[in-house]
Amino acid sequence: MSLPEVYEAVSPVARQVLAIPEFSSSISMNTTPSWDSLNHVRLLSAVEKKFGIEIDANEAFKLTTAERLVQYVQAALSRESRG
Amino acid sequence: MRISGCYTPLELSQLGPQVQVVSSFTSVLIEPSLRRVLLCGDVADNLGFTQYGSIAEYALGPASAAPHIVGTLLLIRVEDWLRPELKAAEAGSVDHSWVRQRLLSGVEETISQVTALASRGKRVWFVPCPSSGWIAGKHKLGTLCRTYTNLLTARVESIPGVNILKWPGDLLQGEVDDSGTDRLGQIPYTKDAFDQLGGIIGAGMSRTLLRETPPSQNSDGTASPELAAYLAGLKVHVELTSVSPGDRNQVDRLLRVPASFTLTGERNDLADAEVDALMDSGTCMLIDVSDRLASYGPSGVVHFTVDGDAIAVKSMSLSCAVLGKQVEYAAVSALAGLADERGLSKLVFEYTPAGRNQPTRAFLQSIASEQSERVYVLPVQSAKSRLRAAAAAADAWTATCQQNSTEGAVR
Numbered sequence: 460m461s462l463p464e465v466y467e468a469v470s471p472v473a474r475q476v477l478a479i480p481e482f483s484s485s486i487s488m489n490t491t492p493s494w495d496s497l498n499h500v501r502l503l504s505a506v507e508k509k510f511g512i513e514i515d516a517n518e519a520f521k522l523t524t525a526e527r528l529v530q531y532v533q534a535a536l537s538r539e540s541r542g
Numbered sequence: 543m544r545i546s547g548c549y550t551p552l553e554l555s556q557l558g559p560q561v562q563v564v565s566s567f568t569s570v571l572i573e574p575s576l577r578r579v580l581l582c583g584d585v586a587d588n589l590g591f592t593q594y595g596s597i598a599e600y601a602l603g604p605a606s607a608a609p610h611i612v613g614t615l616l617l618i619r620v621e622d623w624l625r626p627e628l629k630a631a632e633a634g635s636v637d638h639s640w641v642r643q644r645l646l647s648g649v650e651e652t653i654s655q656v657t658a659l660a661s662r663g664k665r666v667w668f669v670p671c672p673s674s675g676w677i678a679g680k681h682k683l684g685t686l687c688r689t690y691t692n693l694l695t696a697r698v699e700s701i702p703g704v705n706i707l708k709w710p711g712d713l714l715q716g717e718v719d720d721s722g723t724d725r726l727g728q729i730p731y732t733k734d735a736f737d738q739l740g741g742i743i744g745a746g747m748s749r750t751l752l753r754e755t756p757p758s759q760n761s762d763g764t765a766s767p768e769l770a771a772y773l774a775g776l777k778v779h780v781e782l783t784s785v786s787p788g789d790r791n792q793v794d795r796l797l798r799v800p801a802s803f804t805l806t807g808e809r810n811d812l813a814d815a816e817v818d819a820l821m822d823s824g825t826c827m828l829i830d831v832s833d834r835l836a837s838y839g840p841s842g843v844v845h846f847t848v849d850g851d852a853i854a855v856k857s858m859s860l861s862c863a864v865l866g867k868q869v870e871y872a873a874v875s876a877l878a879g880l881a882d883e884r885g886l887s888k889l890v891f892e893y894t895p896a897g898r899n900q901p902t903r904a905f906l907q908s909i910a911s912e913q914s915e916r917v918y919v920l921p922v923q924s925a926k927s928r929l930r931a932a933a934a935a936a937d938a939w940t941a942t943c944q945q946n947s948t949e950g951a952v953r
Contacts, residue, residue, distance in 0.1 A: 488810040496801065496808070497570060500729055504722030516629075519726050520795045523810045 465533045476502045487524035557610035558587030566622035568729040575740025583748035586612050596866035601655035602769035613665025621673035621687050623648035626836040636681045645690040653697050660703040667705045670695045676724040707746040773935035780872035781830040782943040796843040804859040807896020831864045852888045853881045871929050872939035878925035891918040908932040
C-alpha cells in the first residue's frame with residue numbers, strides 16, 4: 460500500500476479512537492489533547508486489529524505522531540506481503 | 543481524577559468523599575461509568591486510582607486512612623503478578639513450579655494488604671478479575687491462574703468487613719477482553735467493557751451500603767509499621783549502570799513514557815538527536831530494579847552533569863511498575879554515594895512541573911531543600927539521614943552504582 464492509502468485506511472480508526480475530525484500528518488500526541496497515553500494504547504491496538512499486524516511493544520512508545528504510525532504500518536504490511 | 547499521593551493538606555481538607563480504585567492493571571477507563579453510579583448513589587464524589595506496584599504503599603500506608611477516603615475498590619487479576627518476568631519470555635518456556643510459587647506469594651501479599659485495608663474502618667470491596675488476558679493466553683496459564691484466583695477469593699472471604707463483588711461475566715455484552723491493549727498497556731478490557739463494569743460494580747457497591755452499617759473507625763490513620771515491615775521484607779535492590787549502545791531503546795522509552803515519577807514530565811516530543819546526545823554523554827545511567835518477588839529489569843533512567851561541586855540531575859524517571867517500593871530513595875542514595883566518591887558536596891535536582899509529575903515534586907520536597915520552584919538541593923553529607931527520615935522504611939534497600947569501569951557499592 461502507498462503511504463496515502465495507509466493514511467486513508469488508518470484515518471477512520473484514529474478518528475474514532477481519538478475522537479478527532481481529521482487524521483493527517485500534522486496530528487501527534489503533542490498537538491492532540493485526546494491522544495494521551497491511554498488512547499495511544501487503544502489506537503495501536505485498533506490499528507493492529509484493522510491490519511492484522513502486531514506492533515512491537517518495544518517500538519510502540521515511539522509511534523506518537525501520525526506520520527511515524529503510518530510509516531510503521533506501511534513497513535509492517537510490506538514485510539507481511541514479502542514474507 | 544488524581545493518582546494517589548498528590549494532594550496538598552489544603553486540597554485534602556477540601557476533597558469530597560472519594561473511593562480509591564486499586565488495581566493490578568490499568569483501570570482508569572472505568573472512571574466515567576463508575577463515578578456516575580457512585581455519585582447518583584450518594585456513595586462518593588470522586589475516584590482516585592492506585593495501580594500496579596503502588597498497591598502495597600496505598601494499602602499499608604496512611605493514604606488509605608485519609609479522612610476523605612470512603613472506601614477502597616480492589617480489582618485484582620492474578621496474572622498481572624507474573625507480568626514482569628513473563629512479558630518477554632517465549633511461549634512454552636515457562637517453569638510452572640515458579641509460576642505456582644509466584645502466584646502463592648502474590649496471594650499472601652494481597653491477603654496482608656486487604657487485611658490492613660479492612661482494619662482502617664473504611665469500606666473495602668474486592669472484585670476477583672479473571673485471568674483471561676495476554677500473559678495467561680500467551681503462556682497457557684489460564685487454568686492455573688483460575689485456581690489461584692479461587693484461592694485468593696476464598697482467603698479474602700474470611701477477612702471480616704470485606705465485600706466480595708462477583709465478576710459480572712454473564713452480564714457483560716459484546717467483546718470484553720482486549721489482548722492487544724493488554725499486551726501494549728496492561729489494559730485488559732475494551733472501553734465498552736469498562737463502561738459496563740463501572741455501572742455494574744458501582745451498583746453492587748451501592749447495594750452493600752444499603753445493607754450494612756458503616757464499619758467503625760479503629761485506625762489512627764498512620765499504619766506506617768505495616769508498610770515499613772512490608773518494604774523491609776521486599777529486599778529492594780537498585781543498580782545504576784552506565785548505558786551502552788544496546789540500551790538505546792530502553793533509554794528512549796524510559797525518557798519518554800513515565801508520567802508520575804519524572805523530573806522532566808512525559809517527553810513525547812523527544813528528538814532522536816537528544817537521545818543520542820544523552821547516550822554519548824557518559825553520564826546517563828539505567829536504573830535496574832529487583833526485589834524478593836521479581837526482577838523488573840531496567841525500570842528507570844537518570845542523566846546528570848557535574849557542575850562545580852555538585853551533581854546536577856537533569857532527568858530522572860521511573861516506570862510505574864516499580865513505584866511504591868522506595869526505588870527513588872535507593873537511586874538517590876546511589877547518586878549521593880557517587881557524588882561522595884568524587885568529592886562533590888551536593889546533588890541538585892532540576893524539576894519541571896508537568897501534567898502528572900507532582901509525586902516527583904512531593905518526593906523532592908521530602909528529601910531536599912527547595913532553592914526555587916524548580917531547583918532542589920540535597921547536601922551529600924546529610925543525604926543518608928534525610929532519606930532515612932523521609933522513607934517509610936529506612937535503609938530497606940540496597941543500591942550499587944557502576945559507572946563505566948569504576949564500581950561503587952553504596953548503602
